[in-house]
Amino acid sequence: MVMEIVCPAGTPAALRAAVKAGAHTVYCGFNDETNARNFPGLNFDREEMRDGVAFAHAHGSKVLIAINTFPRAGNEAIWHRAVADAEVCGADAVILADPGLLDYAARNHPGLRRHLSVQAAAANADIINFYAETFDVKRVVLPRVLSVQEIAAINAEIQVETEVFVFGGLCVMAEGRCSLSSYVTGLSPNMNGVCSPASHVEYREDKGVLDARLGGYTIHRVGQNEPAPYPTLCKGCFGASDKTGHLFEDPVSLNAEQLIPQLQKAGVTALKIEGRQRSRSYVAQVVRNFRAAVDALEAGCPMPEGMLARLSEGQAMTTGAYKKTWR
Amino acid sequence: MSQSQASIPLFPPILARALRVVPLAPLSLSLTACSRNIAKSHPKLFRRLGEYDHTRFVLDPVDLPFVIYLDPNGGVPRVTVIRGNGDGAARISGPLAALIGLVHGAFDGDALFFSRDLVVKGDTGAALALRNAIDDAELDLSQEIASISGPLAGPLQQLIAFAERRTGVCLTRPEEAVAW
CATH class of the missing domain: 3.20.20.70 (Aldolase class I)
Structure with a gap:
């Protein structure tokens, strides 16, 4: 079949x-x-x-x-x-x-x-x-x-x-149980049908460098020739313990x-x-x-x-x- | 250069320079007439904008020496072409061929965003609503222009088809044949 x-x-x-x-x-x-x-x-x-x-x-x-x-x-x-x-x-x-x-x-x-x-x-x-x-x-x-x-x-x-x-x-999380979007924006896919809602997303480009902000926080920055990811926290780039990278999952x-x-x-x-x-x-x-x-x-x-x-x-x-x- | 930029043609710089001295008022009037014709034939496009149907969009073809204001104005749209950066609630920037290709459904907006061929600034929700509304409308700009061109419709469509073949820019809506 x-x-x-x-x-x-x-x-x-x-x-x-x-x-x-x-x-x-x-x-x-x-x-x-x-x-x-x-x-x-x-x-x-x-x-x-x-x-x-x-x-x-x-x-x-x-x-x-x-x-x-x-x-x-x-x-x-x-x-x-x-x-x-x-x-x-x-x-x-x-x-x-x-x-x-x-x-x-x-x-x-x-x-x-x-x-x-x-x-x-x-x-x-x-x-x-x-x-x-x-x-x-x-x-x-x-x-x-x-x-x-x-x-x-x-x-x-x-x-x-x-x-x-x-x-x-x-989605790298257990779906229906992920609260990352709620944490930053107050809205989630589970209750509101939106992960990283567009109303809380802002892009800023300066000299080819693109910043993505979610709920007022910069969650990743990509250089001139780098591909852009979705503005979700799970694909964000963070610093922790002297390392900077995609801590949850690569985009x-x-x-x-x-x-x-x-x-x-x-x-x-x-x-x-x-x-x-x-x-x-x-x-x-x-x-x-x-x-x-x-x-x-x-x-x-x-x-x-x-x-x-x-x-x-x-x-x-x-x-x-x-x-x-x-x- | 990103992967998809290689396949998106840029407006010839010589012609772009020539456009610096072209009067923009006739272009604004023509585009407004065309957009009002679209509003009549595709009323759902403006309904789909929802809360953004009075938002000013700045469409920025980065290879042309002007930007385009699109004011949906609740279904009675106005299009204004201005020199300089312009200012509006949401700005969508990219090569002219990418913007036209998006209207015709030849490109995927997210893919152009991933490849950095398309840049969104300002109200992301408004930009998303416009992208989705236009994608659903299944527009063919060549048909829309022809429909308000009277006796010039035939020659204009032939000219557009010729330009499409020569430039590789998607100036008409691609046919969606049934595959299965």
């Missing part, structure tokens, strides 16, 4: 680009705080979502709607309405992280397929089986902290599908393209591409690349060499935790 390519779409145009480029499935979110990419100018209103789902279905693709932030006390109705509207829009599944919202969806929208978001950070078979048995979750998006061997071990003990990230921005993107055969052997169902905040140009290029890779695998051909370095943060790539060679 061909591995499913799950592609990001931050706008209706990106959704159409993903579908045309060969995406089996597209994931996207409503234009509010219910999803973890709540950036200015991004996401779908209800009408756009309904039209986007119709376009995808007409071309044989599925649409998953991410409602993967954690509802605030007293404002749960915003998240409940998003689940209801996802069903009305014809979504093939919703991607949820909060156990309370999973319970709400299972009770009130039992016909709407539920996937567990990476934001739930479910990283072992016991917790995945708990989510499957309690909320009838059909698929789990695994956090980016597991090796291929660990993924195989999990798949051997669970009955639900697994989806893993293969390309894009690399690189995940690219597990060459590991696709191993991931298939490990029992993975779907391959996820990160980047709902990226353009339709990015979406089209990455989707074409990965669709060619899974089709080559299915045909018994070698993995094609990708051309994605330019699209990568820091213009550098890593296989992340899949091959644990970190310092």
